[in-house]
Amino acid sequence: AQKITQTQPGMFVQEKEAVTLDCTYDTSDPSYGLFWYKQPSSGEMIFLIYQGSYDQQNATEGRYSLNFQKARKSANLVISASQLGDSAMYFCAMREEGAAGNKLTFGGGTRVLVKP
């Protein structure tokens, strides 16, 4: 079974609007962390935001926020006020407490294209 599922292979969003990228995960570990990365066309992976399983509040970093619903095992990324530079691939990833070496498991990614 897939541990991280991103159901949206691609989406368009109008500049200045908000967009939500879906991510669901599967783990029996009570302690885990969830990450979102951005990959522009240049190829480098850029860390955006982190949510720990015991964090009481949803994580926020500037225009990025994470809608964490633990009971539903979802960790959706919200990008507010989209900019043209937000066009990229976005990956959700999970680190489980029992994972050796700080190992991450990634979803398949969502390609976002921001329209002017």
Added chain:
Amino acid sequence: DVKVTQSSRYLVKRTGEKVFLECVQDMDHENMFWYRQDPGLGLRLIYFSYDVKMKEKGDIPEGYSVSREKKERFSLILESASTNQTSMYLCASSAIRGSTSTDTQYFGPGTRLTVL
């Protein structure tokens, strides 16, 4: 500024050739990782290392080997390249997971390998 570098951005090899992909990090990180990235599949872990001369298989180790003789350098080896190993290869590093929550992995720019 943290840095993970990879020896080549683009590489073209022939079937059966031995291929070396090099990765160097300057952050004194204990953990290093090799992923391959394919459309729709996200990043899949090939091998990782949590210390010099230590290595662990990831999810798709078949057809690959690794070497870590020095802390800063982690090499991925394709003993006999095949066309199904045409892919984007990403190297990453991270510190040993501590109490801080945002101990993310840092990625190199990637190597796009084509095997003809």
